[in-house]
Amino acid sequence: NIVADKRTKRAEREQENMRDRILPAEETEKQRAFMDWVRQNNDDCERTSGVRRRAFVLTFGCQQNEADSEKIAGMCESMGYVMTDRAEEADLIMVNTCAIREHAEEKALSIVGQYKHLKAKKPSLIIGVCGCMVSQEHRQNDIKFRYPYVDFIFGTGSLHRFPGLLAEKMQRGKRLYCVDAGEDAVAEGLPVRRESGYRAWVSIMYGCNNFCSYCIVPYVRGRERSRKKEDIVAEVQGLVAQGYRDITLLGQNVNSYAKWSDWGYDFSDLLRELDAIEGDYVLRFMTSHPKDAGHKLIDTIADSRRIAHQLHLPMQSGSDRILHEMNRRYDTAKYLETVEYLRRRVPDATLTSDIIVGFPGETEEDFAATLEMLRKIRFDMLFSFIYSPRKGTPAAEMEQVPDEVKGRRFRELLEVQNEIALSRNQPLVGSVQRVLCDGVSKNPALFSGRNEGNKIVFFPGSEEDTGRFINVRIERAEAFALYGEKEG
Numbered sequence: 001n002i003v004a005d006k007r008t009k010r011a012e013r014e015q016e017n018m019r020d021r022i023l024p025a026e027e028t029e030k031q032r033a034f035m036d037w038v039r040q041n042n043d044d045c046e047r048t049s050g051v052r053r054r055a056f057v058l059t060f061g062c063q064q065n066e067a068d069s070e071k072i073a074g075m076c077e078s079m080g081y082v083m084t085d086r087a088e089e090a091d092l093i094m095v096n097t098c099a100i101r102e103h104a105e106e107k108a109l110s111i112v113g114q115y116k117h118l119k120a121k122k123p124s125l126i127i128g129v130c131g132c133m134v135s136q137e138h139r140q141n142d143i144k145f146r147y148p149y150v151d152f153i154f155g156t157g158s159l160h161r162f163p164g165l166l167a168e169k170m171q172r173g174k175r176l177y178c179v180d181a182g183e184d185a186v187a188e189g190l191p192v193r194r195e196s197g198y199r200a201w202v203s204i205m206y207g208c209n210n211f212c213s214y215c216i217v218p219y220v221r222g223r224e225r226s227r228k229k230e231d232i233v234a235e236v237q238g239l240v241a242q243g244y245r246d247i248t249l250l251g252q253n254v255n256s257y258a259k260w261s262d263w264g265y266d267f268s269d270l271l272r273e274l275d276a277i278e279g280d281y282v283l284r285f286m287t288s289h290p291k292d293a294g295h296k297l298i299d300t301i302a303d304s305r306r307i308a309h310q311l312h313l314p315m316q317s318g319s320d321r322i323l324h325e326m327n328r329r330y331d332t333a334k335y336l337e338t339v340e341y342l343r344r345r346v347p348d349a350t351l352t353s354d355i356i357v358g359f360p361g362e363t364e365e366d367f368a369a370t371l372e373m374l375r376k377i378r379f380d381m382l383f384s385f386i387y388s389p390r391k392g393t394p395a396a397e398m399e400q401v402p403d404e405v406k407g408r409r410f411r412e413l414l415e416v417q418n419e420i421a422l423s424r425n426q427p428l429v430g431s432v433q434r435v436l437c438d439g440v441s442k443n444p445a446l447f448s449g450r451n452e453g454n455k456i457v458f459f460p461g462s463e464e465d466t467g468r469f470i471n472v473r474i475e476r477a478e479a480f481a482l483y484g485e486k487e488g
């Protein structure tokens, strides 16, 4: 914890010297020229061979990575590729990786391993690996030595350099590594290809300075930097005008938005300005850090017109001792106070959280304290994770909890939470929920959507409901879903 705390302090000092930085226009222009070159090359290829080259983007990890992948796909399209969802028919494969837990890395490496056969069949295939996993030195070496058919890699801070790397690969054929640009600057104006026509991600800041002792993110995503309010407002205005109905602002800790700037506004100010945009849409954001989510934020939600009555507030543990070891910098009293204020100001708010089970040194008492907090707070939904040691983080060096203990506690936690989730959903039976429909679901013959609290709702619908707000009268509740009929 002392180590983690030192890292936080150092990060903040670095930040003082750096401030929020926007990538210079010349750099963006340079990349645009590379995009034009690749497009030319792809056009020439179609003229001579009659086939248009295809690109495939595979994404692991969180919403931030999904948002990054939409930019990668946007750049691919600008470079003349047609997007495909089949790796076998691609001429360019991009794998955007995650490093949050061991399992995420194993999955990415195993897929990259499978692409060896594709490359053997089609030697002209270009494979790029990017994102959080390859922002770690030992993973860069893994790719270098164990996956020699990977053509280039770039880290999270170098996303905007993708066209330049691809162009260089095509021109010179050498393997390329662009992992430590050390720029930590915000690149505006990259093309975006959004997966959905009615739900959108909008990154408002990048990086993390918090150095929670278990977490790899600050190492692989660099220092915090924010986008300017004008740029975000313009993007959201554009989305609303295009008919987007559900807009989620993204950042690892949205509450420290613009913290390192001298711009004179904060996250709540940004929210207020976005809330004033006219249109029929819902505004969400994630993630809030309990140490920074204060009354101003909650008041902003309460007083807004479009901000969903919903908060994702990762608690991680219900033991003060463990919270301290995690370098979270709040205690359960502070957390409870925030929840009480939220429930007073926004009584219908949906509250969700993240919990880590089996953090090093977690005792039965610590775990019992977590269960007690769950029973006291009664979250609508919980994302729970078994602690996974991450190389280079302080917690990985601490005394580990045995796997079978972690597994047992994890199952116990799920059991407790299932009951709570059901009890949170049951009172909604009989109510009418406004649901943004996502189309037909895997649940046979039912359509699905999300209500304001982001809860999943199933109902008999029709194709034209997709992308629209539908009123659904809830008839039945389960722990993870609501069921109902369309109303009116």
Ligand code: SAH
Pocket: 100, 101, 214, 215, 216, 217, 251, 252, 253, 287, 288, 289, 314, 316, 354, 355, 356, 385, 386, 387, 388, 389, 390
């Ligand atoms: N910035 C967000 C979380 C990003 S990671 C926040 O601070 O809340 C999403 C979740 O993954 C975390 O909330 C945490 O619960 C979990 N997580 C992070 N590192 C982990 C690790 N090493 N092992 C298990 N779970 C982890």
Ligand code: SF4
Pocket: 208, 209, 210, 211, 212, 215, 216, 217, 218, 252, 253, 289
């Ligand atoms: Fe990781 Fe979130 Fe902590 Fe940052 S605030 S170190 S992303 S858990």
Ligand code: F3S
Pocket: 060, 061, 062, 063, 064, 065, 097, 098, 099, 100, 132, 133, 216, 217, 220, 221
């Ligand atoms: Fe994974 Fe990176 Fe997100 S580590 S969870 S993709 S910030």
